Amino acid sequence: MAYNRVLQWSVMTRTWWLYDAENQCAFRSAKKIVNYLQGKHKPIYHPLSDIGDHVVVINTKLVAMRDDRWRKFTYPHHTGYAGGFSRASAWRLHDMDPTKVMHKAVYQRIKGNLLRPNIMRRLHLFPDDNVPDEIMANISDQIQQIQIVPKRLEDYSQLEKENFPQIFEWPEKEMMPKKKQPEVLQTEET
């Protein structure tokens, strides 16, 4: 066929992307997600052509914020009546609805016009990784996370901790006395 070089079905279709929000900054990951929702990641992008993709965000409950932003960052609200102003800190909003912080971060990134509600309809947020199979079946690709998920001290094994290079060893009198750990019940392996 003469036009084989122009056949790009996957560009024209709405593809579904997965984004894992575990230990990711909500605002900076919103910046990335919005590009996919609006279709800015495609070379045929135009603001009036409706070519955005679906994005499924999982683990929004584990979203991260810098410094003490959970306490200091506030979400204002006004009812419209006198004295109707109220604001909720980020941790309180996150406590009420674990997908709300991510939703608002994405919503505020998009320009306020008549396209916004339809763009937001393509964003699917889930507090954990329990996604319905109907949605999971559509997903074809994954968006790269914006930052490396840090490894906790608990996640390192005892062997790794012991083998970690040390310049010198602390004398015993300088070390904190270890807490007595409760004895773990050893089950018989059969």
Place this chain on the structure above:
Amino acid sequence: MVFLSIFRNASTMYTRKTVGRCPKPDKYWKRSMYFRMMWKYYGRRQHIYSLGARTVHRALRYSTHSTGLKKKYMREMWTMRLGAACNQHGIEEEEFLSSLTEANIPLNRKVLTDLSIYEPRSFQSLTTFAKQRKEENGLSDALKPTFSGILTHGDKKK
């Protein structure tokens, strides 16, 4: 040669007012030019010359101003599209453009975006060229991202 028109207009031409200079041009042509641009307005602006002419003047001013804006807007769009096209192949737009100019391949943003839309394979070959060139320069290892644990579209092939 016979100049019929002069003789026909002779009585009106050489009146007291027009002695010594040429007659004023007919207003009809100027007014019809304005009326041609006034058809789209609403109400009295459409039919009354003096009212519609003001709106036409403003419209022409706007259109002159927006010729510059259009160039700016198109450039923004090409940059956005080219950035998206480059990201698909795992290369940054700046690196891509600079490596093309260094290799004396004079293609601008407009042509490159057209290639990425209508001829994705030839655009891909350009990106592979740019990537290869970057590796030959030997700076790629130092600038390589140290991400791990996530598979992306570009990484799957490796």
